[in-house]
Amino acid sequence: MSKIWDAIIIGGGAAGLFCAGIAGQLGKKILVLDHAEVLGEKIRISGGGRCNFTNKHSSPANFLSLNPHFVKSALARYPSSEFIKLVASHRIDYHEKHQGQLFCDDSAKQIIEMLMAECVKGKVIIRHPVSVQSLGRDGTDWLVQTQQGIERAKAVVMATGGLPVPAIGATPYSLDIAKQLGLNVIEPRPALVPLSFTAETFGKLNELAGLGVPVRIAAGSKGHRYGASRFNEDLLLTHKGLSGPAVLQASSYWVEGEPLHIDWLGALERPGGFNCDELFNHEENRLKLTETILASVLPQRLAKIFAEQKNLLGKKWAEVSKKDRHSLKELLTNWSVKPAGTLGWKKAEVMLGGVDTKDLDGQTMMSRKHSGLFFIGECVDVTGHLGGHNFQWAWASGFVCAQAL
């Protein structure tokens, strides 16, 4: 145990590798320890294998945290434009998909290779698979006990990520260390996750598995831990319930036992364009069947199920009472439905909760209670919306930490 590292980074995923490369290039002696056989597995499987590595429009409004201001400093110092420059400098071709989401043209592996190349430039030492057994202090130094012996460092960076996808090595290690050292941990919960429903609430909708519909969806409420939000995105009906970007986004705000609100026509409404009231009041529609009118704006099979649900299947619009029209409109524009639960850590993309930002300095990511102890990436109580924001948080928190080591 002769060498003293400037920092030991525990967890060589997105945030850990990025932080290591930068700190190494700033002249720091950095050791990365990871228990996995293969590094960067979450990056490899991200974005359907193409890694949605950032979002051009990433801003504090795209993050959930008990303290929504916490992300501001890191995002301002390392905005998505900086990561885009880095990607371009490695000649990685990319494209924009939807609302600023940037994906590799070829493969997510290019991002892993880029992070590794940056670590090589910074002369970072990476050891894996190695299990970390404990963390202790000797004066101002940190001692990290691994199965291969004790390592000594001036600082330790916890970067073991969140709990989703345990099959590829996710553990609560950063949260356990935080608790052991007296930091508060906000209870973790799966987020960006599909939702399940009881057969009773879901009714015939599971016959439509595979169908995608653009909707406006709302979840949460102002009094809740992470507030409320609404999204215009695609919803996907599945055998188990609801998924697709709309539902993944809403799942982060959803509170167990409470309903989601789905406006099946909301995503179509725009000034000067489709107007839901016109559909219901249009003179031309008087002699059309209810399901035909609905099918002009919704997939036919879905239109039929909604008409059937209100006993209006086969009824001409002129025959439908004002009360029934109103009730159908309510169903279509404010479908309030209570999910039974989420599909859990196996299917979640990120973790809600984590190390309480109250106990961290947002300028550096260092613990306020323990000098030289840092937490970065997903283990912190910062969760991004779908669309590249979670990686942007890994890069930004890794960047500010690297400057402080």
Ligand SMILES: Cc1cc2nc3c(=O)[nH]c(=O)nc-3n(C[C@H](O)[C@H](O)[C@H](O)COP(=O)(O)OP(=O)(O)OC[C@H]3O[C@@H](n4cnc5c(N)ncnc54)[C@H](O)[C@@H]3O)c2cc1C
């Ligand atoms: C299926 C899927 C798709 C996703 N797609 C996207 C996307 O396209 N865009 C986006 O922005 N985000 C996406 N995410 C989220 C994104 O992958 C994470 O937010 C991001 O990887 C978090 O970075 P991190 O460094 O904090 O954690 P990770 O990247 O998970 O890295 C943690 C590292 O710590 C190691 N580790 C864990 N426990 C220990 C331990 N006890 N000892 C030692 N090492 C340990 C792990 O092996 C791993 O290497 C996706 C997530 C999933 C699951």
